[in-house]
Amino acid sequence: MMARNAELLGDIGGALTAGGTADALTVTANSGFTAYANGQVLALKIATDNTGAATLNVNGIGAKSIRKMLSSGESALTGAELQATGIYILMYQSALNAAAGAWLLLNPTMDLSAYVTLTGVQTLTNKTLTSPAINTPTITGGSGSAMTLTTPTMTGGSWTGGTDLAIADGGTGASTAVAAFTAIKQAASTTATGVVELATAAEVAAGTDTARVPSVSTMGDHQGVAKAWVYFNAGAGTPVIGDDFNVSSITDNGVGDFTINFTTALPNANYSVAGSAYDASSVRTHAVGVLARLTTSVRVRVLSAGSSTGVDADDINVMVMG
Structure with a gap:
């Protein structure tokens, strides 16, 4: 019994060092089992970072895929989940990999930067990003109500569709320059700051335009002056x-x-x-x-x-x- 305990401790204590290659690992366990069984656990020291999908062959029984769990279910490794000098715990389960059997990696290396760096087409649902730096984003559709950006810094990119920022919130309430200009114009009393279009000398001379104003230099062209x-x-x-x-x-x-x-x-x-x-x-x-x-x-x-x-x-x- 003591010998079997020693073998178990040797298998799960981190003393085993994986051989083979970065993506095709091999190891000889202290336990001399000749078949894989559910619940078998090994703790392996890794010599080289994996670069993609990886397998593990224990005691020469046969190579089995190493899997990891995602929110969508199990998945093959994609690279960098196993890091050199790291110790990783794997458990065998026959139901994994479409019932072909596989080793489940219980403690894959997590790159925290990957959780805030978005690439390609990705969807954020009910997420809060605090002080994010968003470079050349393309935000298409939606009102943004499902995503809260706190003091964001946005560099480049574009906004397509969606709900326009209201004037009360510092926006224009419009999606085009013409509509925005119309929206932000304020009613004039005696004076008002704004933008006007100047009439040409010919328009001043005609005297029928009601949408433009004459400059000082063209006022003399009016028929009534x-x-x-x-x-x-x-x-x-x-x-x-x-x-x-x-x-x-x-x-x-x-x-x-x-x-x-x-x-x-x-x-x-x-x-x-x-x-x-x-x-x-x-x-x-x-x-x-x-x-x-x-x-x-x-x-x-x-x-x-x-x-x-x-x-x-x-x-x-x-x-x-x-």
Whole structure:
């Protein structure tokens, strides 16, 4: 009896060293059994890491697959479950490996990093990941309600489908840039921060667009805005500009005859001209008429009221609209 106990202790105490190759192990047990039986246990010291599926042949009886248990059931080894210098416990069961019999590895090496490194297509159900670093993920569909990510760091990757993050949670509530822009626009009162589209000069000139706004430089293109205006004094015989908009100079063509030159040419010559003239010395108003319209200038005549006599009045105003 003492001898049998010594054999058993030798088999399960870790004194046995496996021979053979990394994936085809052999060993001679202290117990000289000649057939495999359910419940036989061996503790083996491994010499070389296994690289894939492995077998164990004890006492030359025959090689049997070494299996491990997964949540889905038993499985062949895939590599690195047996590490050099490690001591591993194996139990024989005839029902394993589709009833072909196999050695069940009771303490496979576990690589903890493998439990947090996801590769390929994998599904996490009701998992909580705390401070994970997720590199180039592709998250497709779903609302994410079954997975909680606490302070995650996501690098690259893409989000396809699924439930969009609500505006109240810092998102846009939309899946496209256009929809997101519409969603995050806020109602304006007096002022509001946002994004607007600028109208072109042609759109400003047309004056019918209700979705765009003019820039400062294009406001003058609108039909309802003066294209040019000038106030000048010709009382001393030479016109002197007091102030103006879009007027570069005034040409004196004779008494009461002036050509007002535009800084920027008008789109066309179909514009309206309004004018007034007043002479402080005679305390009289005078008529202002148009002699010629060009896109680059307008020629006007200041006439004494009720006559065809030109007047160099000291307060002449001309405005161009169109």
